[in-house]
Amino acid sequence: MSAVIRPSSGAEFARILSIAGYTPSRMVDNHEMTNYIETSDEWIQQRTGIIERRWVGEGEDLEQMSFAAGKLAIERSGIAAADIDAVIVATVSYFHQTPSLAAILAHKLGTNGAAAFDISAACAGFCYGVAQADALVRSGGARYVLVIGSEELSRMTNLNDRGTAFIFADGAGAAVIGPSETNGIGPVVWGSDGGQAGAIYQTADWPTAVENADWPYLGMNGRDVFKWATGFIAEAAKATLEAAGVSPEDLDAFIPHQANNRITDALLRSLKLPEHVVVARTIKTLGNNSAASVPMAMDAVLASGEARSGQTALIIGFGAGLVYAGQVVTLP
Numbered sequence: 389m390s391a392v393i394r395p396s397s398g399a400e401f402a403r404i405l406s407i408a409g410y411t412p413s414r415m416v417d418n419h420e421m422t423n424y425i426e427t428s429d430e431w432i433q434q435r436t437g438i439i440e441r442r443w444v445g446e447g448e449d450l451e452q453m454s455f456a457a458g459k460l461a462i463e464r465s466g467i468a469a470a471d472i473d474a475v476i477v478a479t480v481s482y483f484h485q486t487p488s489l490a491a492i493l494a495h496k497l498g499t500n501g502a503a504a505f506d507i508s509a510a511c512a513g514f515c516y517g518v519a520q521a522d523a524l525v526r527s528g529g530a531r532y533v534l535v536i537g538s539e540e541l542s543r544m545t546n547l548n549d550r551g552t553a554f555i556f557a558d559g560a561g562a563a564v565i566g567p568s569e570t571n572g573i574g575p576v577v578w579g580s581d582g583g584q585a586g587a588i589y590q591t592a593d594w595p596t597a598v599e600n601a602d603w604p605y606l607g608m609n610g611r612d613v614f615k616w617a618t619g620f621i622a623e624a625a626k627a628t629l630e631a632a633g634v635s636p637e638d639l640d641a642f643i644p645h646q647a648n649n650r651i652t653d654a655l656l657r658s659l660k661l662p663e664h665v666v667v668a669r670t671i672k673t674l675g676n677n678s679a680a681s682v683p684m685a686m687d688a689v690l691a692s693g694e695a696r697s698g699q700t701a702l703i704i705g706f707g708a709g710l711v712y713a714g715q716v717v718t719l720p
């Protein structure tokens with residue numbers, strides 16, 4: 389017999405209730421980079437916009453950064469930790485295959501046994517998490533969701549590789565997403581192109597790395613990534629605005645993944661954003677910290693007063709996979 393199964397039902401709308409970032413303590417400027425690779429401050433700034441980046445220092449690691457960002461996001465949301473129903477951690481630099489970092493954090497942050505899982509969507513990870521949280525809140529799978537984007541890429545960066553050493557960085561950002569009277573998260577525009585899996589990748593799988601005593605680093609074909617990001621991603625960003633029914637004139641802030649300032653410039657040219665739109669440029673001082681970059685940049689533009697709560701922002705993440713995801717959101 390086929391029983392009638394009750395469907396789940398949730399809030400009509402969701403929004404980002406709070407945002408928080410954690411900036412690791414060790415500042416690594418471009419001059420320090422010249423100790424590792426043949427490069428210059430001028431070249432790095434001109435090619436990427438990076439002046440300095442942050443790496444974990446004494447007493448800091450991926451779990452600690454994720455916890456700190458998650459705790460602050462919960463405090464800022466005004467929601468009790470016990471009311472968080474799901475914890476999603478987006479990262480590619482957690483060195484334990486299992487259990488998930490999300491499960492450990494759900495416990496340590498004091499949730500009441502929240503559903504917890506990690507996602508691997510590289511620099512798009514936070515936006516993937518926002519899409520999942522939005523769907524969970526509106527479907528009834530969860531009322532409040534904590535999404536954390538965090539990376540310790542310094543641990544996966546080959547300091548002798550001229551193509552990557554200067555770009556990658558560490559950090560964590562987190563958001564609480566919950567029900568709302570009005571809609572605060574537009575339709576996600578997302579996808580993947582595994583045909584370009586070789587554009588950004590881990591240089592060896594774990595068994596091979598152990599066998600050959602060869603640490604698995606991040607590898608990158610910078611030119612391929614640049615081409616994809618300035619072409620395909622520019623179109624995806626336009627499609628994200630269209631899906632939300634928001635015009636460039638309606639936007640207050642543009643918070644793209646902090647991959648490279650030249651990529652951000654190209655996206656801006658393509659989107660033809662008006663002058664008044666605040667553009668996140670945290671890559672200058674934070675470097676490219678993958679899943680942490682969008683939430684840290686959102687936190688930064690709000691903390692600096694450049695953008696305000698209630699304003700409208702376009703967020704878009706893109707990276708290894710290749711994968712991407714974008715949404716128009718109301719700033720918390």
Ligand SMILES: CC(C)(COP(=O)(O)OP(=O)(O)OC[C@H]1O[C@@H](n2cnc3c(N)ncnc32)[C@H](O)[C@@H]1OP(=O)(O)O)[C@@H](O)C(=O)NCCC(=O)NCCS
Binds near residue numbers: 431608
């Ligand atoms: C990584 C990136 C900055 C490299 O710049 P590029 O112009 O493609 O670099 P190339 O490898 O073609 O080299 C160009 C020149 O710079 C030099 N160069 C390369 N790496 C260098 C470095 N680290 N320091 C100084 N010079 C460097 C090369 O020797 C070459 O010199 P030449 O013209 O005299 O032969 C660029 O490809 C890029 O921004 N890609 C996107 C990467 C990205 O955003 N990744 C994150 C995605 S999540």
